[in-house]
Amino acid sequence: MRDMEGILRKDPASILFVGPQNFEKEVIQESRPVLLLCTQRDSDFNKQIEVMETVHSAFSEKLKACLLEQDFVEVFMEMYDIKGTPTFVMFTGGREKGRLLGQIAPETLRNFVLRVLSAEQRDE
Amino acid sequence: MQGDSIIKNEKTSGYMLGDKTENIKKRTDFIEASGELQEGALEEIEEGYVEVDLKGNTVACNSSFCKITGYPKEELLGLNYREYMTEAMAKRVFAAYNKVFRTGVPNKAFHYEIIRKDGETRIIENSISLLKDHEGHRIGFRSVVRDITERIRTEEELEKHRRSLQAIFRSVKDAIITVNDRMVVIEANEATNSICGIPPENITGRIFTECSFRCDKICHEVLKNSLEKKVDINEYKIKCRHRDRPEQKVVVTSSPLLAEDGNWMGTVLLIRDITRLSNLERELSERHQFRNIIGKSKKMQDIYALLEDLANLDTTVLITGETGTGKSLVAKALHYGGTRAFKPVVTVNCSALPESLLESELFGHVRGAFTGAIKDSQGRFYAANGGTIILDEIGDISPTIQLKLLRVLQEREFERLGESLPIKIDVRVIATTNRDLKEKMRRGEFREDFYYRLKVMEVRLPPLRERREDIPLLVNHFCGVFNRKFKKNIEGVSEEVLSAFMNYDWPGNVRELEHSIEHAFILCHGPVIGIDHIPLEIKEYSFSKKSSQRRKTIQGAEEILTVLEKTDWNKAKTARLLGIDRSTLYRKIRKYGISRPPQEM
Numbered sequence: 001m002r003d004m005e006g007i008l009r010k011d012p013a014s015i016l017f018v019g020p021q022n023f024e025k026e027v028i029q030e031s032r033p034v035l036l037l038c039t040q041r042d043s044d045f046n047k048q049i050e051v052m053e054t055v056h057s058a059f060s061e062k063l064k065a066c067l068l069e070q071d072f073v074e075v076f077m078e079m080y081d082i083k084g085t086p087t088f089v090m091f092t093g094g095r096e097k098g099r100l101l102g103q104i105a106p107e108t109l110r111n112f113v114l115r116v117l118s119a120e121q122r123d124e
Numbered sequence: 125m126q127g128d129s130i131i132k133n134e135k136t137s138g139y140m141l142g143d144k145t146e147n148i149k150k151r152t153d154f155i156e157a158s159g160e161l162q163e164g165a166l167e168e169i170e171e172g173y174v175e176v177d178l179k180g181n182t183v184a185c186n187s188s189f190c191k192i193t194g195y196p197k198e199e200l201l202g203l204n205y206r207e208y209m210t211e212a213m214a215k216r217v218f219a220a221y222n223k224v225f226r227t228g229v230p231n232k233a234f235h236y237e238i239i240r241k242d243g244e245t246r247i248i249e250n251s252i253s254l255l256k257d258h259e260g261h262r263i264g265f266r267s268v269v270r271d272i273t274e275r276i277r278t279e280e281e282l283e284k285h286r287r288s289l290q291a292i293f294r295s296v297k298d299a300i301i302t303v304n305d306r307m308v309v310i311e312a313n314e315a316t317n318s319i320c321g322i323p324p325e326n327i328t329g330r331i332f333t334e335c336s337f338r339c340d341k342i343c344h345e346v347l348k349n350s351l352e353k354k355v356d357i358n359e360y361k362i363k364c365r366h367r368d369r370p371e372q373k374v375v376v377t378s379s380p381l382l383a384e385d386g387n388w389m390g391t392v393l394l395i396r397d398i399t400r401l402s403n404l405e406r407e408l409s410e411r412h413q414f415r416n417i418i419g420k421s422k423k424m425q426d427i428y429a430l431l432e433d434l435a436n437l438d439t440t441v442l443i444t445g446e447t448g449t450g451k452s453l454v455a456k457a458l459h460y461g462g463t464r465a466f467k468p469v470v471t472v473n474c475s476a477l478p479e480s481l482l483e484s485e486l487f488g489h490v491r492g493a494f495t496g497a498i499k500d501s502q503g504r505f506y507a508a509n510g511g512t513i514i515l516d517e518i519g520d521i522s523p524t525i526q527l528k529l530l531r532v533l534q535e536r537e538f539e540r541l542g543e544s545l546p547i548k549i550d551v552r553v554i555a556t557t558n559r560d561l562k563e564k565m566r567r568g569e570f571r572e573d574f575y576y577r578l579k580v581m582e583v584r585l586p587p588l589r590e591r592r593e594d595i596p597l598l599v600n601h602f603c604g605v606f607n608r609k610f611k612k613n614i615e616g617v618s619e620e621v622l623s624a625f626m627n628y629d630w631p632g633n634v635r636e637l638e639h640s641i642e643h644a645f646i647l648c649h650g651p652v653i654g655i656d657h658i659p660l661e662i663k664e665y666s667f668s669k670k671s672s673q674r675r676k677t678i679q680g681a682e683e684i685l686t687v688l689e690k691t692d693w694n695k696a697k698t699a700r701l702l703g704i705d706r707s708t709l710y711r712k713i714r715k716y717g718i719s720r721p722p723q724e725m
Contacts, residue, residue: 071414072465083340084346101357
């Protein structure tokens with residue numbers, strides 16, 4: 001099985017790993033919309049990362065993609081009242097704007113991101 | 125018309141001309157026309173129409189009836205119904221017709237089987253009514269017939285399918301709960317009892333969210349989410365926090381129930397218990413890393429387990445270990461692994477500051493508290509409020525500060541220098557030291573009460589030489605770190621270097637290993653770090669160890685050769701004199717390449 005986590009860590013242009021040390025800077029203070037994946041490193045991990053990468057590359061610079069460090073998943077879940085994994089969370093302007101539960105297909109994630117971004121544009 | 129008179133027709137309430145012949149003709153024409161119309165209409169309908177006499181012989185029928193029976197009209201007319209069914213069936217049909225005859229009440233939708241002319245059995249639905257003449261005498265029966273074979277077969281298939289689905293539904297080990305668009309439970313299977321702890325009959329017909337489940341009801345939220353947003357939710361892993369099974373983990377999938385027009389009419393919730401699988405996965409996956417702490421050795425696995433237990437508690441922790449074993453990393457891991465992760469973490473190196481400055485640094489001071497105190501300072505404990513304070517090298521602090529820290533640990537309050545007002549704080553204390561505190565305690569350099577207050581939980585980090593199997597992992601990790609730092613592409617270390625690393629004693633532990641690799645990265649300009657790139661002391665240590673091993677080898681071969689010559693190459697005697705068995709002797713002879721020189725003739 002591919003070591004997706006290892007591959008991601010070597011590529012600085014790909015999904016960013018986020019923990020308490022950099023959560024504030026990389027997510028809350030980020031000016032771009034942030035798509036954050038909260039998931040355990042289990043048998044479904046690679047699949048969901050690939051989905052996230054597909055969508056991230058479609059939006060390129062307009063969207064920041066982040067993955068929670070494994071050991072911060074439980075803490076983050078408590079903070080944001082997330083009950084299960086995987087959960088995709090969209091942040092804009094430092095605030096949560098929506099979440100998707102469970103394993104999803106790239107198209108579903110893409111549509112979710114578009115919906116959130118469109119809603120943001122309308123509010124502006 | 126001349127000679128005509130108008131006569132009221134009593135039967136029809138119409139009028140006809142008085143000329144009887146003309147009237148009869150017209151009436152006959154009318155009846156004939158009506159009859160033709162009626163016959164035409166009967167030929168158009170899809171249902172079969174048949175009239176039989178009291179003996180059951182066909183008197184009239186339409187084309188559809190011919191199609192149903194497979195007989196042409198000319199064969200059907202005069203044919204008895206018994207000719208196109210089995211004897212048993214004929215008895216049933218006779219009974220049905222007889223009842224209609226006796227009661228006069230039509231029999232609607234009577235089903236029986238016929239045998240077509242081509243031998244095929246078909247199921248028909250027959251609506252039977254009495255035929256009477258104009259005087260009201262029963263002269264026969266009229267039937268409207270439909271071939272319902274396909275419908276019956278489809279119904280039977282559907283019923284079979286339904287029973288099969290029911291069997292699967294009952295027996296499957298996953299809980300399956302079906303709700304409509306108002307969240308009312310339509311159906312739930314037996315597994316709902318084993319997984320959710322509630323019998324299906326207790327929830328069927330009730331609103332799902334109002335049922336008394338003994339868990340955190342996360343499934344309810346999943347279901348609501350799915351119904352409100354009209355989305356599928358697939359393989360969502362949750363911890364149920366079931367009162368009877370607190371460790372239970374499940375995977376929840378929510379799928380739509382769609383009507384024919386595609387409208388969402390409900391949801392099927394599938395809940396699978398993955399507790400055992402999840403635990404097995406966890407057991408099987410050997411942990412190579414806990415935050416930035418690297419290691420897969422048994423000692424490190426034990427430490428990871430302990431750190432997980434301690435992370436979410438506020439317990440004071442003492443981390444001990446030689447210099448460079450990663451005490452600060454572990455302290456940070458404890459902070460970031462718990463609920464204080466997003467709160468401040470403050471580190472104080474207690475050995476770096478003299479006592480007077482350390483006290484001020486830790487607890488703060490007010491302006492004028494001492495020479496040089498030109499303004500107020502809150503201190504590190506205050507800065508760490510809500511979070512964690514890491515006291516590095518706690519073994520180096522003076523008894524005075526030990527006492528003040530003891531008060532903080534016990535009372536959760538302190539005073540700033542130059543002030544008597546106590547300040548309450550909520551801080552988790554993690555202390556680290558490479559000193560032997562027990563020894564210091566014995567020498568009176570460390571307070572006993574403070575020691576035991578600190579040592580509520582101790583995490584002892586092993587030196588690197590006690591977990592050599594982690595060296596390759598650490599080498600790999602640091603190569604990755606320095607490749608990124610120096611923007612190089614070094615693949616790793618040579619076998620010789622790895623061997624040197626594995627043999628070295630590492631008095632500086634992981635920090636020394638890290639610096640060695642950084643040193644090698646600066647010198648290495650190729651893809652692989654070689655022996656000449658690593659620090660001299662490691663190279664020399666490795667060389668001297670090899671020499672010592674080689675010397676032992678040489679001694680072994682010389683000794684064996686001497687004894688062999690003494691015994692005139694008698695292997696049994698040689699083995700006895702050397703104190704080894706013969707197979708060992710033969711092995712050593714092969715290993716050292718010892719051979720008897722050729723004898724002179």
